[in-house]
Amino acid sequence: MPDWKPEILRRLAPLKLTPAREAEIAEEIAQHLEDRYQELLATGQSEDAAFRTVIDELKGEDFLARSLRPVERDLYREPVALGKGSSTFFSGVLQDIRHALRMLRKSPGFTAIAVLTLALGIGANTAIFSVVNGVLLNPLPYPQPNQLVEVAELNPPFHEGSISYPNFLDWVQQNHTFQSLAGYRQNDFSLTGVGEPQRVKVGQVSASFFPILDVKPVAGRNFTATEDKRGAAPTVMLSEALWKTKFGGSRDIVGKMITLDGTGYTVVGVVPSNFYFCCASTNFHLDDVYTPIGQWRQDFFTNVKLTGASSR
Amino acid sequence: MENATSQTEWKRGSAELLILSLVEARPRHGYEISKIIEQRSGGTVRFHVASLYPMLYRLERRGWLQGRWVEKGGQRRRRYYRVTRLGRRVLASQLRGWREFVAGINRITEAENA
Numbered sequence: 001m002p003d004w005k006p007e008i009l010r011r012l013a014p015l016k017l018t019p020a021r022e023a024e025i026a027e028e029i030a031q032h033l034e035d036r037y038q039e040l041l042a043t044g045q046s047e048d049a050a051f052r053t054v055i056d057e058l059k060g061e062d063f064l065a066r067s068l069r070p071v072e073r074d075l076y077r078e079p080v081a082l083g084k085g086s087s088t089f090f091s092g093v094l095q096d097i098r099h100a101l102r103m104l105r106k107s108p109g110f111t112a113i114a115v116l117t118l119a120l121g122i123g124a125n126t127a128i129f130s131v132v133n134g135v136l137l138n139p140l141p142y143p144q145p146n147q148l149v150e151v152a153e154l155n156p157p158f159h160e161g162s163i164s165y166p167n168f169l170d171w172v173q174q175n176h177t178f179q180s181l182a183g184y185r186q187n188d189f190s191l192t193g194v195g196e197p198q199r200v201k202v203g204q205v206s207a208s209f210f211p212i213l214d215v216k217p218v219a220g221r222n223f224t225a226t227e228d229k230r231g232a233a234p235t236v237m238l239s240e241a242l243w244k245t246k247f248g249g250s251r252d253i254v255g256k257m258i259t260l261d262g263t264g265y266t267v268v269g270v271v272p273s274n275f276y277f278c279c280a281s282t283n284f285h286l287d288d289v290y291t292p293i294g295q296w297r298q299d300f301f302t303n304v305k306l307t308g309a310s311s312r
Numbered sequence: 313m314e315n316a317t318s319q320t321e322w323k324r325g326s327a328e329l330l331i332l333s334l335v336e337a338r339p340r341h342g343y344e345i346s347k348i349i350e351q352r353s354g355g356t357v358r359f360h361v362a363s364l365y366p367m368l369y370r371l372e373r374r375g376w377l378q379g380r381w382v383e384k385g386g387q388r389r390r391r392y393y394r395v396t397r398l399g400r401r402v403l404a405s406q407l408r409g410w411r412e413f414v415a416g417i418n419r420i421t422e423a424e425n426a
Contacts, residue, residue, distance in 0.1 A: 025365070028342065028391050032361050035343040057360040067366035071373060 002037065002051055004030040011064045015072055025068075033058075141276055143214045151181065165293070168206075182209040183293055184277075189260040191289075194246050200288035202260070204296055210237075210271070219243070220254035220269030227268070228294035236265035237290040240273035265291065327359070327367055329410055332376060332395055332403040339380075339392035342368055368393060376402050 008026045017025070033054050040050035058064055104111040139145045152160035153167075163171070168183045175181055187202040207228035215222070218240055227235045236258060238247070247253045257264045271290060334345050342364055350358045359367070371377040376399035383389040395403065 029361055029365055031341075031388060031390060032343045032346075032365070036361070057362065059360060059362040064362045064366075067363055068369070071366050071369045 001034070002054075004033040004054075007055065007058065008033075008064075011058065011061060012068070014062070014065045015068060017072060021072070029064075148212075149178075151178075165296075172206075172208075180208045180212050182206045182212045184209055185293065186287070187296075189289070190262075191246075191258065191260055192262070193259040198246075200242065200260070203287040203290040204293040205290055206293050213275075213277075215271060215275050217269035218272045219251050220267065222269060223290075223292045228292040230294060232292070232295055234263055234265040234295055235268045235292060236260065237269045237271050238267060239271050239288050239290075242288045243270045260289065260291075326410070328371060328376075329403070329406045330357070331367065331371060331393075332399055332406070335377065335393050335395050336400065336403060339382075339394035341390040341392050345393070371399070375399070 005026050008029050009022065012022050012025060015022075036057065037050050037054050040053055041047065045053070104114075135146065140148055142148060150160075151171075153163045155161040162185075165183070168181070172181050182205065184203060184205045187204055189200055189202050191198045191200045205223070207223040207225045210217075210222045217237065220237070223235060223237065226232060238253065238258075243249055243253060253267050254269065256267050258267060259265070330349055331345060334340060334348055340348070342361075345368075346359050346361075346364050368377065368379070372379050372393070375396055377393045378396050379391050379393045381389050382392045
C-alpha cells in the first residue's frame with residue numbers, strides 16, 4: 001500500500017500550517033487517495049498505473065496548496081516565532097487588531113475602564129512631563145529660575161495686561177511679597193553721530209531689571225536707582241552686538257556719549273550677547289540699546305510690563 | 313475544448329449546491345461525496361481530491377457544514393460532514409435560484425426549438 005502522506009505533506013508545506021492542522025488535512029486526503037487507489041485496483045489496473053492515476057488527480061505539485069491557501073489563510077497559521085522574520089508580519093498585526101477590537105466590543109465595561117485608565121494615565125503623564133520639561137529639561141536661562149515669576153494685571157477682558165508706570169511705582173513701593181519687581185517696555189530710537197544714522201530697538205527697563213535676571217555687563221555696569229528717575233542724566237547700556245559693530249568693541253565706550261533721537265546719552269555698560277529674555281512677547285535679545293524706564297519723559301503714564309519678580 | 317470549459321464553469325457555480333444537497337439527508341465523508349456526484353451525474357461531473365477538500369473546508373469555514381471525525385468499529389476513522397442550520401437555509405435558497413434558472417433556460421430553449 002503506497003504511503004500517501006509524504007506526497008500530501010510536501011504539497012502542503014508552502015502553506016506553513018500548524019502541525020496539527022497539517023496532520024489533519026493529510027490524514028483526510030490520504031484516506032481519500034487510498035480509497036481511490038483501491039477502487040482503481042478493483043477495476044483491474046496495475047498498482048503502478050493506479051498509483052500514477054491517483055497522483056495525477058492531485059493536479060501537480062502546487063494545485064492543492066493554491067486551492068487551500070485562500071481557505072486556510074486566516075486560520076491555522078503557524079505562529080511567528082520570536083526572532084524569526086515573516087512576510088506576513090503586517091497582516092498578522094491587522095488580524096491582532098481586529099481580534100482585539102472584537103474582544104473589546106464584547107466587553108463594554110472592561111473597555112470603558114481601560115479607556116478611562118488610559119485617558120487618566122496619558123493626562124497625568126502629560127501634566128507631569130510639562131512640569132519636568134519646564135523645570136528640569138528646559139529651565140529658564142537665569143539663575144534660580146524657580147523664583148522668577150511674571151506679574152500681570154487682571155483687567156477684563158485682558159487676563160495678562162500691562163500696567164501704567166505710576167501703578168508700577170506704587171506696586172514697587174507697596175510690595176511685601178517679592179524681593180524685587182522690574183518693569184520693561186520697548187521703543188525705537190534713531191542713533192546718530194556714529195557713521196550712518198540707524199534705527200535701533202530700545203529696551204526701556206527699570207534699574208532692577210538686569211539684577212533680577214542676574215545679567216552681568218561685559219563692560220561697565222548696570223543702571224543705578226538714581227538713574228532710573230525723571231530728570232536724571234540720560235544713560236544707556238549697549239547690546240554687545242551693537243557695541244562691536246558700531247564701536248569696535250572698545251572698552252573706552254563706557255562714559256562716552258551717544259545720540260538717540262537727538263538727545264545725548266552716556267554709555268554706562270554693555271549687555272552680554274548671551275542675554276535672552278525668553279518669557280514675554282518682547283524679544284529683548286534683539287534690542288540694540290537699553291535705557292532706564294524712569295527717565296522716559298514723553299509719556300509718564302505709559303504702560304509697562306512686569307517680570308522677574310523674585311520671591312522672598 | 314469548448315465543452316470542457318463550459319463544464320468547468322458549471323461545476324464551479326454548482327459545486328456548493330451539490331455538496332450541500334448530498335449531506336442534507338445524512339452526514340457523508342469526502343470520498344463518498346465525490347463518488348455519489350460522479351455516479352449520479354453519469355460521470356459528467358467529477359470533483360478531484362485537490363479541489364473537493366478545499367471546497368469542503370471553505371463551506372465548513374462559512375458555517376454551512378460541520379466536519380467531525382467518526383470512528384466506526386474496525387474501520388479507520390473518517391471525517392464526516394453534516395449540514396448546519398445555516399447551511400440548510402443557504403441550500404434552500406440556492407435550490408430555489410437554481411430551479412428558477414433552469415426553468416428560465418428551458419422556457420427559452422423550448423420556445424426556440426418548438
